[in-house]
Amino acid sequence: MTHMMRSSFPAAAVVVAVLLWPLAAAQLSTGYYASICPNLEAIVQSSVKQSMAQSQIAGPAALRLFFHDCAVKGCDASIMIVNSNGDDEWRNPDNQSLKPPGFQTILDAKAAVDNDPQCRYNVSCADILALAAREAVSQSGGPYYQVELGRYDGRISTKSSVVLPHVDFNLDQLNSFFSGLGLSQTDMIALSGGHTLGAADCTFFQNRIGTDPSMDSGFAAQLRNTCAGQTFAFLDGATPGGFDNLYFKNLQGGKGLLGSDQVLYTDLRSRGTVDYYASNPGTFFYDFTNAMTKLGRVGVKTAANGEIRRDCRTPN
Structure with a gap:
């Protein structure tokens, strides 16, 4: 969780969002990619293991990235988007403490997944981020848990959408x-x-x-x-x-x-x-x-309002 806050959620927007989330979250399942990309979890596990061996902050940074993604506009990998005009979530001051190895861990896992012909361009960045967060936890000695999958990636990332807890919150x-x-x-x-x-x-x-x-x-x-x-x-x-x-x-x-x-x-x-x-x-x-698991259901996108990004850094 990070560490700066500038404004608060409009109450009405929160109520509307909470009402809509269960509908989208209902599409999630642990076996979502069983026939689409059967080796998905093994591929992500191996890739994250390699990232964590290369950088001691890769795991913690990937876990933190998952929270920063889901807490803003839902779990749609919008934190990964790099807009040419500089208006994107990760360049909001609240996100400037996110570490590059976290982003690189997700990009490397995405590349590894797309290197499998059956999986190529069939797995969302949002799902890879959720799996990478689990791997960061389990490979650090924490619990291994089943991850619900089936998220679509968002297309929009803006600085103004970022609202996060602050270190002096009571x-x-x-x-x-x-x-x-x-x-x-x-x-x-x-x-x-x-x-x-x-x-x-x-x-x-x-x-x-x-x-x-x-x-x-x-x-x-x-x-x-x-x-x-x-x-x-x-x-x-x-x-x-x-x-x-x-x-x-x-x-x-x-x-x-x-x-x-x-x-x-x-x-x-x-x-x-x-x-x-x-x-x-x-x-x-x-x-x-x-x-x-509950965090991973927040603001989930569907095919109607999302996509499966080919490059996690830019909408298709």
Whole structure:
């Protein structure tokens, strides 16, 4: 989830969107490509494995890309589009912290899929992104789960469409945003556990160091040293490349990197879920996969309002 916010959803638009989503999501199924591209999951798995071997941030960046795609205009790979006029989602300031290896992971997986004659131009970028996110999780030690497929790619990507959570959001603001996607507080907390992977730029949390009483003082001193020598810190410094429940244990100790992470523990309404996930990794994994499945149904496009892009970076 990132880390800037400039406006809020129009309430009416959210209501209309939520009413329409179940209709499109009904087309999704885990066996969607069984006859169209039977080797799809193995191809994506192999490609993502190669990407993750080449770059330690490829996995976390691909997982984050999935959220940034689905949370804006739905899961339609519009985050991948590069418009010649510069007006596209990834060039919105809210998305400038998305890392190139994430995009490259999707492009490489798409190329690998299209290298199979049976699959060529038959698999959407949106579905490849959903599968790559699952691989990023499972290949980092997290749960392997079945991914619903059958999304079409969107044709439109604009800077103005990007509305995302901000690092200083409180629990009410977080819940409001996620409820607009049809997700519950439990879904939001489980998805936040994805911050067990990857890093955040120092600019997103430096203002908390030494000023936020919810941050452990030793952790604050450690971050001050880290950011004096580099531009980022790991969201979970103990196992930054491992998908586990240490994120929640860190929150219990005042070692949440972002304000929007630590608030999940400081607010008593969400603390119980954090405590439960910290001591029950299996439940966290189960709830995370459920939340990822629900996220993957947001704003799904059909043949009527989407396409299968030949190049993920440009509409056909």
